[in-house]
Amino acid sequence: MCAEAKPPCLVAASANFSVRDRLSTNPFCDKERTTMRYLTAVLVGLGGMFLAVSHAAAQPPAGAGQPAVLRALDLDRNGVISAEELNKAADSLRKLDANGDGELAVVELLGARRRGPGAQPANTSGVNTLEKAPLPKDDFEQRVLGVLKDMDENQRAGNMNVPLNDGRFLRLLVEAIDAKNVVEIGTSNGFSGTWMALALKRTGGKLTTFEIDHGRAELARKNFARAGVSDIITLIEGDAHEEVTKLKGPIDLVFIDADKPGYPDYLTKLLPLVRPGGLIVGHNMNRPSPDPKYVEMITTNPDLETLFFHMNDAGIAVSLKKR
Numbered sequence: 452m453c454a455e456a457k458p459p460c461l462v463a464a465s466a467n468f469s470v471r472d473r474l475s476t477n478p479f480c481d482k483e484r485t486t487m488r489y490l491t492a493v494l495v496g497l498g499g500m501f502l503a504v505s506h507a508a509a510q511p512p513a514g515a516g517q518p519a520v521l522r523a524l525d526l527d528r529n530g531v532i533s534a535e536e537l538n539k540a541a542d543s544l545r546k547l548d549a550n551g552d553g554e555l556a557v558v559e560l561l562g563a564r565r566r567g568p569g570a571q572p573a574n575t576s577g578v579n580t581l582e583k584a585p586l587p588k589d590d591f592e593q594r595v596l597g598v599l600k601d602m603d604e605n606q607r608a609g610n611m612n613v614p615l616n617d618g619r620f621l622r623l624l625v626e627a628i629d630a631k632n633v634v635e636i637g638t639s640n641g642f643s644g645t646w647m648a649l650a651l652k653r654t655g656g657k658l659t660t661f662e663i664d665h666g667r668a669e670l671a672r673k674n675f676a677r678a679g680v681s682d683i684i685t686l687i688e689g690d691a692h693e694e695v696t697k698l699k700g701p702i703d704l705v706f707i708d709a710d711k712p713g714y715p716d717y718l719t720k721l722l723p724l725v726r727p728g729g730l731i732v733g734h735n736m737n738r739p740s741p742d743p744k745y746v747e748m749i750t751t752n753p754d755l756e757t758l759f760f761h762m763n764d765a766g767i768a769v770s771l772k773k774r
């Protein structure tokens with residue numbers, strides 16, 4: 452047990468985040484204390500930023516209005532970051548890494564919302580305050596969701612996966628339009644593809660997904676296999692700009708999430724294959740943003756109805772090919 456007194460920063464942190472009482476009843480060894488000091492410094496800094504932004508004098512209520520980092524750490528949303536939640540802090544913080552670069556930018560920590568053009572979303576974690584974790588309907592969903600959870604928690608680094616809620620949104624779209632033929636540009640390790648495959652197993656459809664990086668493609672194959680969805684997925688390794696020219700329509704939904712300058716080319720090549728009533732979904736409309744020409748193309752074509760969804764700092768464009 453540590454005999455050393457609580458560091459002053461811990462008391463300062465407690466003023467904002469109510470950790471003092473919980474911690475004072477929990478002994479910490481040196482290693483844990485080192486972790487605690489790091490976390491405390493993070494919390495103090497973020498607490499200060501939050502207070503500066505909100506001008507709130509009192510402890511903010513749990514959930515709505517709090518920075519993304521607090522929502523992420525306060526797993527049970529009770530307004531207190533318990534010792535147990537602190538022990539899980541590294542995993543919780545990792546979920547804020549919306550762009551999967553292994554680091555947390557201020558915008559990812561705060562998830563601050565700005566209004567107007569280029570607005571940032573309410574949070575960057577992809578975990579909104581009103582939503583709950585996905586609920587498995589049956590054994591199949593349980594299996595797939597288990598693999599997705601593992602990918603979400605352990606494979607994000609370097610794989611640039613969509614945030615969790617963007618994956619859920621893709622599943623929702625695919626299942627809602629009863630898609631049979633889905634095309635994905637940018638497989639990575641198969642996170643978004645597995646979300647869509649979850650829906651395609653229900654609709655009786657299939658996914659064709661393109662990846663230029665061999666290592667990520669290999670990992671995706673393994674993930675598809677353990678999720679039990681390999682039979683409905685064709686993973687094509689190579690440059691999608693060339694490979695998509697071999698595709699045949701009709702396509703129900705195209706999901707574009709690869710090289711950002713390439714979005715206009717993907718749209719030009721694939722839009723003619725999308726069926727009337729089909730969807731073109733573009734990822735990263737905010738950050739890292741695609742070639743502005745893509746936004747121009749999907750917002751000025753009278754054959755398309757396009758809306759932008761900002762559930763996190765990535766941003767999704769959904770374009771309906773009108774009937």
Ligand SMILES: C[S@@+](CC[C@H](N)C(=O)[O-])C[C@H]1O[C@@H](n2cnc3c(N)ncnc32)[C@H](O)[C@@H]1O
Pocket residue numbers: 610611612613636637638639640641642643644661662663664667689690691692708709710713
């Ligand atoms: C943002 S990641 C895709 C993440 C994935 N959709 C997910 O959420 O799991 C983009 C991927 O596109 C791949 N990529 C980039 N340019 C490509 C190209 N020309 N053809 C095929 N894949 C490409 C990259 O190797 C990278 O794995």
